[in-house]
Amino acid sequence: MSDTETADLETFRVEARGWLEANCPPEMRKPATSDADVFWGGRNAKFSSEPQRIWFERMRDKGWTVPDWPKEYGGGGLSAAEHKVLRAEMARIGARPPLSSFGIWMLGPALLKYGNEAQKKEHLPKIAAGEIRWCQGYSEPNAGSDLASLQTRAESDGDDFIITGQKIWTSYANYADWIFCLVRTDPTAKKHDGISFILFDMTSKGVSTKPILLISGYSPFCETFFDNVRVPKAHVVGTINRGWDVAKYLLQHERAMISGMGERGVGRPLGQIAADSVGPDGQGRLDDAMLRGQIACFDVDEAALAACAERAVDLAKAGQAHPAFSSAMKYYGTELNKRRYEILMAAGGVDALEWESERSKQGARPRAWLRTKANSIEGGTSEVMLGIVAKRILDLPGA
Amino acid sequence: MALVLTEEQSMLRDSARGLISDKAPVSHLRHLRDSKDPVGFSKEFWHSFAEMGFAGLLVPEEFGGSGLGYVEAGIVMEEIGRTLMPSPFLATSVVAASALNRGGNAAQKSEFLPKIASGSLLATLAIDEGAKHRPLQTSLQAVRAGNGFKLSGAKALVVDGHVADLLIVAARTAGSAGEREGLTLFLVDPKAKGIAIERTIMVDAHNAARIEFANVEVTADSVLGEIDQAAGLLDGVLDIGRGAVASEMVGLSDEVFGRTVEYLKSRKQFGKLIGEFQALQHRAAELYIDIEITRAAVMKALQALDADVAKAASSVAVAKARAGTTATRAVQEGVQMHGGMGMTDQFDIGFFMKRARVCEELFGDANYHTEQLARSRGY
Numbered sequence: 001m002s003d004t005e006t007a008d009l010e011t012f013r014v015e016a017r018g019w020l021e022a023n024c025p026p027e028m029r030k031p032a033t034s035d036a037d038v039f040w041g042g043r044n045a046k047f048s049s050e051p052q053r054i055w056f057e058r059m060r061d062k063g064w065t066v067p068d069w070p071k072e073y074g075g076g077g078l079s080a081a082e083h084k085v086l087r088a089e090m091a092r093i094g095a096r097p098p099l100s101s102f103g104i105w106m107l108g109p110a111l112l113k114y115g116n117e118a119q120k121k122e123h124l125p126k127i128a129a130g131e132i133r134w135c136q137g138y139s140e141p142n143a144g145s146d147l148a149s150l151q152t153r154a155e156s157d158g159d160d161f162i163i164t165g166q167k168i169w170t171s172y173a174n175y176a177d178w179i180f181c182l183v184r185t186d187p188t189a190k191k192h193d194g195i196s197f198i199l200f201d202m203t204s205k206g207v208s209t210k211p212i213l214l215i216s217g218y219s220p221f222c223e224t225f226f227d228n229v230r231v232p233k234a235h236v237v238g239t240i241n242r243g244w245d246v247a248k249y250l251l252q253h254e255r256a257m258i259s260g261m262g263e264r265g266v267g268r269p270l271g272q273i274a275a276d277s278v279g280p281d282g283q284g285r286l287d288d289a290m291l292r293g294q295i296a297c298f299d300v301d302e303a304a305l306a307a308c309a310e311r312a313v314d315l316a317k318a319g320q321a322h323p324a325f326s327s328a329m330k331y332y333g334t335e336l337n338k339r340r341y342e343i344l345m346a347a348g349g350v351d352a353l354e355w356e357s358e359r360s361k362q363g364a365r366p367r368a369w370l371r372t373k374a375n376s377i378e379g380g381t382s383e384v385m386l387g388i389v390a391k392r393i394l395d396l397p398g399a
Numbered sequence: 400m401a402l403v404l405t406e407e408q409s410m411l412r413d414s415a416r417g418l419i420s421d422k423a424p425v426s427h428l429r430h431l432r433d434s435k436d437p438v439g440f441s442k443e444f445w446h447s448f449a450e451m452g453f454a455g456l457l458v459p460e461e462f463g464g465s466g467l468g469y470v471e472a473g474i475v476m477e478e479i480g481r482t483l484m485p486s487p488f489l490a491t492s493v494v495a496a497s498a499l500n501r502g503g504n505a506a507q508k509s510e511f512l513p514k515i516a517s518g519s520l521l522a523t524l525a526i527d528e529g530a531k532h533r534p535l536q537t538s539l540q541a542v543r544a545g546n547g548f549k550l551s552g553a554k555a556l557v558v559d560g561h562v563a564d565l566l567i568v569a570a571r572t573a574g575s576a577g578e579r580e581g582l583t584l585f586l587v588d589p590k591a592k593g594i595a596i597e598r599t600i601m602v603d604a605h606n607a608a609r610i611e612f613a614n615v616e617v618t619a620d621s622v623l624g625e626i627d628q629a630a631g632l633l634d635g636v637l638d639i640g641r642g643a644v645a646s647e648m649v650g651l652s653d654e655v656f657g658r659t660v661e662y663l664k665s666r667k668q669f670g671k672l673i674g675e676f677q678a679l680q681h682r683a684a685e686l687y688i689d690i691e692i693t694r695a696a697v698m699k700a701l702q703a704l705d706a707d708v709a710k711a712a713s714s715v716a717v718a719k720a721r722a723g724t725t726a727t728r729a730v731q732e733g734v735q736m737h738g739g740m741g742m743t744d745q746f747d748i749g750f751f752m753k754r755a756r757v758c759e760e761l762f763g764d765a766n767y768h769t770e771q772l773a774r775s776r777g778y
Contacts (some may be wrong), residue, residue: 309700390680
């Protein structure tokens with residue numbers, strides 16, 4: 001990096017810091033503790049608090065809900081280096097993301113790469129502004145790990161497709177405005193070759209959703225049914241029957257997103273949380289030597305993974321990243337997050353077992369613990385991730 | 400700073416790799432071991448190493464060195480780890496050079512650093528006394544006598560201790576074992592009266608010694624740094640050594656892993672390449688991920704050392720702990736996946752397992768560093 005670039009980046013850092021200090025409400029500078037603390041946008045979105053609204057609107061107006069997207073599509077137009085600085089400055093004051101969105105994390109990057117100009121102009125600004133909430137129609141009852149065997153049919157009818165079939169594990173489908181969906185447009189082709197990636201409105205005639213009650217007692221996922229849903233062919237992203245390319249590219253982003261789950265480095269350290277319930281021994285150490293050892297091992301691995309995540313971004317910037325590396329990160333990040341919650345449950349003891357009470361915030365910890373068990377399943381199971389690493393990175397035979 | 404090598408660093412890696420893999424492949428270590436070489440490394444090769452600027456890599460330019468940083472030292476260590484080359488680089492060029500450069504006065508620096516850079520002086524830090532690395536437990540006594548001191552006690556696992564021209568000895572001038580106060584470093588001539596050096600033949604066929612000190616007289620000029628206050632200097636020097644050993648373990652792990660994956664792609668059983676079996680594929684993938692995460696943690700620690708040695712402790716603890724568990728896993732999987740061949744002395748893989756075990760003990764094992772992290776975080 002040249003001296004001028006370094007100086008410009010420093011100027012940007014000073015400006016960003018000043019703006020965040022002036023504009024991020026104090027209530028938005030601590031980690032989210034419940035679902036209501038997370039703003040997802042959409043047609044029916046409601047703010048759970050005034051600071052949440054103010055923070056979202058200020059960031060949206062600055063283009064910083066999607067800082068590195070081009071300005072013409074509602075983004076902030078920041079370079080990769082500036083984006084890294086902004087993330088660091090937000091982390092410095094503990095600022096929450098103003099908007100959570102599958103549009104930002106998954107669809108946006110795929111549209112930027114594969115979408116035509118009309119699709120980008122139509123959808124990206126609405127994602128950036130939190131106007132439309134998206135859901136992902138990928139898995140089906142008989143197409144989980146083997147996603148490419150999906151059977152939802154899209155039959156040609158003039159300028160439209162008529163879509164019939166069922167999706168499952170559709171996150172927040174019951175709240176979503178639009179869906180990005182994988183459908184089979186050529187049932188005679190080999191399984192990876194007859195798939196298209198298509199967008200449609202969830203209020204279209206023939207779409208219905210049914211929430212699935214999970215072991216956490218919550219229903220973040222739905223079954224989603226399509227009964228002769230009419231969708232213009234113009235809504236296909238990329239080439240018809242080449243949707244698998246788009247799907248895979250999007251999955252890399254999904255896996256990167258899931259590997260980052262688990263509030264790394266945010267909030268109170270595990271050792272302190274455990275000290276609240278377990279207490280110290282005579283020398284001020286956690287009064288449970290085995291638990292203390294587990295936490296210390298966790299902390300080592302978590303710090304190392306954080307370094308690896310940072311390096312993955314730097315490698316991508318330098319053009320040296322392996323495209324399948326997000327599978328490696330997804331595997332490790334999700335397994336680590338499950339470890340975090342096993343430790344939290346052990347640390348909390350009896351207090352972490354309460355399911356319904358004000359005191360326990362309606363069982364926040366045990367429900368979150370159970371939720372993490374899906375981390376190593378959704379977006380590709382740990383076993384699928386290891387298979388991808390073995391095949392695509394290590395080039396092992398067969399499989 | 401980005402966690403990728405710069406162009407200059409990649410060039411350094413390429414030249415170190417070229418030199419080491421050409422002149423000192425694993426067969427070089429095997430030959431030194433089998434011939435019971437009294438020196439335990441190639442002096443001739445050490446001189447070419449010095450001519451290329453590696454011996455004085457960390458020595459400032461004013462003392463004839465290259466004045467490079469810990470990331471660069473780590474790059475060379477990683478290449479050493481790939482072929483297990485026995486070399487004075489760790490003890491002399493990394494640990495002793497750092498101790499002299501960070502703790503030495505003007506006279507000490509100008510006496511010793513140019514000789515290290517030219518490859519003509521071998522030096523080493525004598526720190527450990529017991530079975531495990533516990534720097535604060537140092538109990539080798541240094542008692543005032545006239546204008547100087549008399550040293551009495553014993554040191555173990557002194558790397559290159561049998562060939563060193565200069566010993567940097569951690570001793571206790573005050574306080575008792577376990578305390579930070581009262582530690583002092585001394586520059587000691589190994590030929591001084593009262594010193595008995597026993598070369599210890601170690602499992603990894605690398606070089607180490609046990610050294611006994613019986614009323615060894617040293618002058619006041621031989622104190623390195625402040626009397627009673629060496630703990631801070633030692634923290635930094637040991638962290639630099641830990642970063643270097645962690646790099647060696649990354650190189651070692653990567654090499655074992657590469658050899659193992661190649662074996663999975665060539666060995667056939669049940670009419671298939673064994674790399675087709677999912678049980679082995681998943682274990683190989685997990686190991687790959689472990690190595691990549693550890694590599695990033697080690698880079699992070701080396702960059703932290705370059706930024707400020709005094710603030711790098713927790714990054715270094717993470718790196719050395721991870722490097723230890725990763726290398727241990729890599730060599731165990733390496734032997735296991737090579738099957739019976741992995742158990743034979745004829746095959747190289749066992750050399751990696753033996754060296755990994757020694758690297759794990761050097762400057763604190765994974766348990767030690769995990770414990771340090773827990774303490775630094777106050778739980």
